[in-house]
Every structure is written in C-alpha cells, then in structure tokens.
Amino acid sequence: MRSHHKFWPRRLPHSLTVPSTSLWDNLAISAQRYPDKVALVFFGRTLTYRQLKEGAERLAAYLVTLGVKRGDRVALCMQNCPQLVMAHFAILRANAVVVPVNPMNRAEELKHYITDPDTKIAITTGDLAAEWVQASDALPPAERLVHLVVTQFTDAFDAGVSGDDAPPPAWADWLGTRHPLPALQQGQAHAWSDAIACTSEPPALAVGPQDLALLPYTSGTTGLPKGCMHPHKSIMHNAVASALWGAGSADNVTLAVVPMFHITGMVSVMHASIYSAATIVIMPRWDRDLAGRLISRWQVTNWTNIPTMVIDLLASPHFASYDLSSLVYIGGGGAAMPQAVAQRLLEQYGLRYAEGYGLTETAAPSHSNPPDNPKQQCLGIPFMSTDARVIDPDTLQEVPVGEQGEIIIHGPEVFEGYWKRPDATASAFIEFEGKRFFRSGDLGRMDEDGYFFLTDRLKRMINASGFKVWPAEVEALMFRHPAIQEACIIAAKDSYRGETVKAVVVLRATHKDTTEQQIIDWCRENMAVYKVPRIVQFVPALPKSGSGKVMWRALQESELAAEAKA
Template identity: 80%
Template sequence: MPRPHHRFWPKRLPHALTLPKTSLWDNLATSARRFPDKAALVFFGRVLSYAQLQEQAERLAARLHALGVRKGDRVLLDMQNCPQLVIAHFAILRANAVVVPVNPMNRAEELKHYITDPDARVAIVTGDVAEDLAKADAALPAAYQLAHLIVTQYTDAFDPASDEGTPPAAWRDWLLARHPLPALEQGQVLAWTEALANYLPLPELAVGPDDLAVLPYTSGTTGLPKGCMHPHRSLMHNAMASAAWGNGTADNVALLVVPMFHITGMVSVLHTAIWLAGTLVVMPRWDRDLAGRLISRWKVTTWTNIPTMVIDLLGSPHFDQYDLSSLVHIGGGGAAMPQAVAQRLLEQFGLRYVEGYGLTETAAPSHSNPHEAPKQQCLGVPFMSCDARVVDPETLQEMPPGEQGEIVIHGPMVFDGYWKRPEATAAAFIEFEGKRFFRSGDLGRMDEDGYFFLTDRLKRMINASGFKVWPAEVEALMFRHPAIQEACVIAARDAYRGETVKAVVVLRAAHKGQVSEQDIVDWCRENMAVYKVPRIVQFVDALPKSGSGKVMWRSLQEAEARQ
C-alpha cells in the first residue's frame, strides 16, 4: 500500500535510522567526554555538569554492584523529577541492571506489586515516598522483601537558601522536608549521600542493544499492571529519532516537567537530551508560574508537555511577565490540544504545537506531526522507522483512508513483550504482511494524506489530563474496601481534565446508611495514586449485568455520556 505521508516527510530526514551497537549508558559517557563542563541538569538554580552527572552515576553504579546488583537485575526507581532520578537511572544502566520506573503517586497497597512482579531486591526512592515503600515491603512474605533501599532527599540536589533555590510556597513542606530513613524488615537502608561516598570499583559495562534496559509498567483492561520489556535499542531509536525530528543540537535547552517515571518524559525528553548533550531544566511537578520563570530565566528552547499545562500557563495572571521568545519547539500528546489554544500559540508566538502519539509499549512516539506540516488535533504520521496501519479489529484487514479501525504498529521502537506474561504478549501482536505488529487497542483513521487521527478506544481507559486510568485496576483496589460489594468505574466529562474518574458503587447491606460517598473518596485517596481516585462516587442498588453475569460497564458509560 502506498504511504501518502511521504509527500509531507521532512526532506532533511531519512525515513528510517541506523542504530549504533551501543548501550544507553554510552550516550551519557560520550556527551560527558565531549562536553564535560556543559550544563546537563538545572534544578532550582543549581547546575550539574555532564562530567559531574557521569561521576555521580558511576559512584552510585559502583555502590549498586557492591550491594549485589548484577546484569539483568531489576532496580526500582520511585521519585518525582529531580537530578537524583537522572543519576540513579543511568547508574542502574551502568551497573548492567534494569530500571523499573514507578509512579511516586502510588500508595503502599499499589507498591507491593512493583516489588514482587519484577522480583526487585533494591529500590532507590525519595524521602517522601520511602515510608510507603517500606510499609508495602513489610506486608510482603519474607521471600519477596527488599534487601536494600537507598533514600535521597530533594534538598540533596539544591540549596534552599540560594536566590534561585526557593520553590513555590505550596511545595515547601514537601520539597524542603528531610524525612527520617525508614527501616526495612530484613534489609539495609542507605542515605543517598552515604551511597555516593565511595571509591568502590565499577563493574565492566556488559550490556548492549539487545539487553533489557527499562521495565515500565502499564495497566490494561484486566488485572494488575504489566511490565513492558524495553531493550536498550528501542529507547535508543526513539531518543535519536526525537532529536533528529526536532532539529535538536547540543544547544537545546529543554524544560523537563513531564514526569520521567512516564515513558514520554523518560525517552522524548531525558534520553533525547542526553543523546544530544542538551541541557535539562528540571521541574519536580507542574506549577505554571515556576514554568514561566524557568523558561524566561534559562532561555528554554524546547518544551514537551501535555496540553493542560499550556492552557494553564496561558491563563496565569502573571503571564505578561514571562518571556517565551526563546522557544522554538513546543509539542506533546496524551490529550488533544484545543484548536483555539493551538491557534493562539501560532498567532502570538509563531509556534506550531506539534502533537504526537505513542504508548508505553512503543517507547513513546510511534507517530508525530512533521514540524513543517503539522495538522491540529492529529496524531501525525508514522514516526521514523515506523510502519503503522489501520486494520479491522476482527478480520485484521487493512482499512482504506477515512475508515475507522485499530491502529497497529511495527518498528524498532516496539517493546519485546510483557514481563512474565507470555499469553498477554501473544494477544498483543499480529502477523501482517510478514511483519510483527503491535495492537494498540486504539481506534483511529488515516486521512488521504497519511495522517492518523484517534477516534475511539477498544480498550476501556480514562484519560484524565494525560494520565491514563485503567478502570479494572481502580475497581480491584476499591473491592478491598469492606463496605463495597461491587464497583464499576467509568469516565465522566471534566472541563479541565477532559475526563475524570467516576465510580458507580453497590454497598454491602450492613453498611448502607453508614458510609457516605465522601468516605469512599477519602479511602481511595489513602490507597491509590491521586490521579486514579474517583472524583465522583454514585451509590446504586445494583449494577446492570449481562445474561452471563458480567457488569455492563458500557451501558453505564453511555448513560453518563447522555447526561
């Protein structure tokens, strides 16, 4: 089938890339050798050079090796964006091990799975989440418990007393606190500074393109989150491709505010910048006025985000005080950019918002809009080295332009499969024209120009401000509440988040009148990541069910849509 999008392909770029036979660690080592004194990371005014980043990552790698971490071992990494996350990420790779990125919004009940499923024995965390991780660890059988925990405080990376070291007032209790180290039931706990204070020998670098590098977890329509097996080569491809697609150079200054525990922040921002030897201006969380100040102060040139961030920044009462003239690239995904906002960016700043599309399974982008010819509210065209099609989900026949079907993806960015889930892996792939294609679970169409558009989902999922919430996972957690007999989680419209989480709940007879909707919300806040928490709880006497007894969630979703 012809590929009409090649007519719009940037003439400066090849359609596919040749990958180096090296590991992701080599990208940092090369950038540090070429640009030792260049700023790698900026965090509340403190600058860490490439040479310093490499040195600290090597010291932590030596410590991990001394603690028994060996090739292929999985190491948990649980923290918000900060320099320590970058140091630890590359230290794990340098120790020939595998990064298991964990969302720091997860609570103890959720964290158990991230210890047991990857068979992790070592974790690196910030003080604000260390207690929850220790609590999760204590609830596990001895055979699954952690052997080592390394804990850093955010102030290990910046000086709160400096002129630029002052975080937003709402963050001070969180960022400036120095949390006491928790105890592990049968393991050792090390402070970050103690872990790095060593002259231990480094192991030989023994990993290459085909070795497992990262094991990010993604949820789905059933059960607990699954680990996506990404070797060095899949992340390498998308880091290199993102750099080329965005005209990147070593003089890139990127605002890093999308979370690095998520595949987009990890690949499209972190690894892309390290490949280029660019500078990362790191934000631990989103704050519109801090973002405005940082873009102005550090002359940020590129900003990958989710559209709600842009909307929020443009709505700041202090917006006229910020200088965005240094920005030459702005884009992102996770949710559609409203056309009016994209138009304002174009008219006021000359910036075309470049939307893209990807999944945890595709190491972030599988599609992106060409900078030279973007379309609004569009996924873009198949990315470099990527072959994407739209097929009938039942017959798997390719659909003609304009017709809806499932988006399937083939290319070097596609993961190897789900960790310890051979059946799920087999179900996620199809053979098509002699190639292995990943089934995205998203419904879309391709226009006459070869651009892809999202139309619906095959998978049951809620998109709240770019965070993917999987109803089956939320329901499984809610069933642990003693008052809940049944729960069905659906999407509700939300003016700011796009969608938000609603739970339709049947209470056990003994608890009716004893438990309120707010009680359920409060319990959920204590037991799951805040973005998964139902904002709306509705009590009903019964859930609609099919003849086979399955909850008919779609009828509840349709009723919600009609309201």
C-alpha cells in the same frame, strides 16, 4: 511512496541507523565531548555532564556492593529531580534494568512493583520511603526488599534559593524537609549521600543493544499492571529519533516537566536530551509561574508537555512578564490540544504545536506531527522507521483511507513483550504482510495525506489530563474496601481534566451508612491521586449480562446520555 512522506521533514531520513551501543554510552560520550557543559538545572543549582557521569558511576558501584548483578531489576520511584537522572543511568551502568515507578502510587499499589519484577532494591525520595517500607513489610519475607536507597530533594539544591529559580512557597515543606531513614524489616535503608560517596570501581559495562534496559509498567483492561520489556535498542531508537525530530543539538535547553518516570518524559525528554548533550531544566511537578520564569531565565528551546499545561500557563495573570521567544519546539500528547490555544501559539509566537502519539509499548512516539507541517487535533504521521496501519479489529484486514479501525504498529521502538506474560504478549501482536505488528487497542483513521487521527478506544480507559486510568485496576483496589460489595469505574466529563473518574458502587448490606466522601477518602489513602474517583454514585445493583459480567458499557452510555441532557 507512502502518502505521509510528502509531508516528511526534508531535513530528516525516513528511517534510522541506530547506534550499536548501550544507553549508558550516550551519557559517557556526551560527558567525554562536553565535560563542563551544564547537563541538569534544578532550582538554580547546576550539574555538568562530567559530574552527572561520575556520580552515576559511583552509584552504580554502590549498587553492585549491595548485590546488584547483570539483568537484575532495580525500582526507581521519584518525581523529576537530578537524582532520578543519575540513578536511572547508574542502574544501566551496573548492567541492570530500570523499573520506573509512578511516585503517586501508594503502598498497596507498590507491592506489585516489588513482587512482579522480583525487585530487591528500590531507589526513592524521603517523602516516599515510608510507602515503600509499608509495602515491603506487608509482603512474605522471601518477597521483600533487601535495600532501599533514599535521597532528599535538598541533596540536589539549596533550600534557601531565591529569585526566578526559587520553588513556589507552597512546595517549601515538601521539598525542604529532610526525612529520617526508615527501618526496613529484614533489610537496610541507605542514605543517598553515602551511596554517591562510594569509592569502588563499577564493573565492566557488559550490556548492549539486545539486553533488557527498561521494564516500565502499563495497565490494561484486566487486573494488575504488566511490565513492558524494552531492550537498549528500542529506547535508543526513539531517543535518537526524538532528538532529530526536535532539532536536537548540544545547544538545546529542554524543560523537563512531564514526569520522567513516564515513558514520554523518560525517552523523548531525558534520553533524547542526554544523547544530544542538551541542558535539561528540571521541574519536579507542574506550576505555571515557575514554568514561565524558568523558560525566560534559562532560554528554554524545547518543551514537551501535555496541553493542559500550555492552557494553564497562558491563563496566568503574570503571563505578559514571561519571555517565550527562545522556544523553537513545543509539542506533546496525552490529550488533544484545543484548536483555539494552538492558534494563539501560532499567531503570538509563530509556534506550531506538534502533537504526538505513542504507548509504553512503543517507547513513547510511534506517531508524531512533522514540526514544519502539523495538523491540529491529530496524532501525526508514523515516526521514523515505523510502519503503522489501520485494520478492521475483527477481520484484521486493512481498511480504506478515512475509515475507522484499530491502529497497528511495526518498528524498532516496539517492545519485545510483557514480562512473565506470554499469553498477553501473544494477544498483543499480529502477523500482517509478513511483519509483527503491535495492536494498539486504539481506534483511529488515516486521512489522504497519511496523518492519523484518534476516533475512539477499543480498550476501556479513562484519560484524565493525560494520565491513563484503567478501570479494572481501580476496581481491583476498591474491592478491598470493607463496605464495597461491587464497583464499576466509568469516565465522567470534566471541564479541566477532560475526563475524570466516577465510581458506581453497590454497598454491602452491613455498611449502608457509608458516605460517598468516606469512599473517596479511603481511595486517596490507597491509590495514586489521579486514579481516585472524584464522583461516587451508590446504586442498589450493577447491570449484568446473562453470563454475570458487569455491563460497564451500559453505565458509561447512560452517563454520556445524562451529560448530553444536562
């Protein structure tokens, strides 16, 4: 018996028999069983399971009239809203593949999500449509988008809503503005209202467990983001497992505030909730007092989050007026939960914060803390059906309990490989004890109880409030700035975000009058806000190895030394 099995929740199997159906079937079955049950709540407006399914079918039929065929990739880019859920399932119902895209990306970044997956159709919100048009129009004609389906936030809620369900006043313009349809060169923009009014029948459902369902992108140590090929079966495993792990039932009420374009929100929140026919209360982005009101008003039972959200909510001056007594499951990942905050949740609410761990490549959790027996500041134990080990990254031999090594993962939730990147796929996997294991690139250790702990990163990555920032990607974007001769991205300490992004920059001789603020402002225009360097340091030269490579580790170590001294 593996050591962690003695702490396994007794109510749960160690491995799962996964349904031999597509992800679409989860929505169809929930709608058949609970047609009039509320599926989605958005600023007070509700959508039943029947309405969600029928809307997704009409949108699927419309996508087919635009030329979507089995296996085609369709980009989906929006903040959390009912349209994201409906569009996600519509793409699957059209026998196509969802390419989830971070809505914080700017035009320069979006080009890659058009060209790499050969995307011809994207679905987005009015506030983001101009970025997609700018990205598409800048590409060679043969690589551009052909169709852009655009929804407005007010397609899904009443802008005049008041009371506990009302959005914060600061969001009024962002959510309430109805943007005109943009003009797409050599293509066409379509209004969401027209798309979901489609009267055609969708084609027969032709996809199953083996077919590609999702192509989420993940960055890495080199270059541009890579698409992770997830068939229906890998997402299905973690959707079912997450539902069971969090005591899923049709009577659960889930708060969806972690972004559903991201693998955790998409699988552990959206897919797990739809599978068990739970009600999803949707927040488009974080606001602590809105979260407090919605948990109280809708009696939320399950809340997956990042620890900074919990810290922020507990610090609200209105916190005493919120009723959190309905919560039965609270957990998350992306950053460690401070021990004092976890203790306060336990003492005041009897809630054990269950941290988890996973990657885009593992469809979110590969490890999770048992809700009944979590350890603090811990990744948890290997998830259902999962075998995880700690190996020496050089010898590829398993290391003894308690020793540091690279975490490797084998299980049905592991992706099939990187899109169009057989080289990267080959280097991401190893054969170990006759099985194919994914190399996480994270260094950790396993204790005597079988719980895993993160100790360091083998990969070069910055964790800013749970957002992964990959320095190579930021550097590649910064090199487009006319004043930048060289740039190296490192992590700097941040009291709220944990880590933040720092750029060490060498200016061109012709642009020596450029200021740090000008660099930061340019970055805000050209990249997602969480990637933008908060600190810019100008230097005459970057340290280089004998082969001419920038020695980023030397810069990182001097930053850490300066912080320790301060």
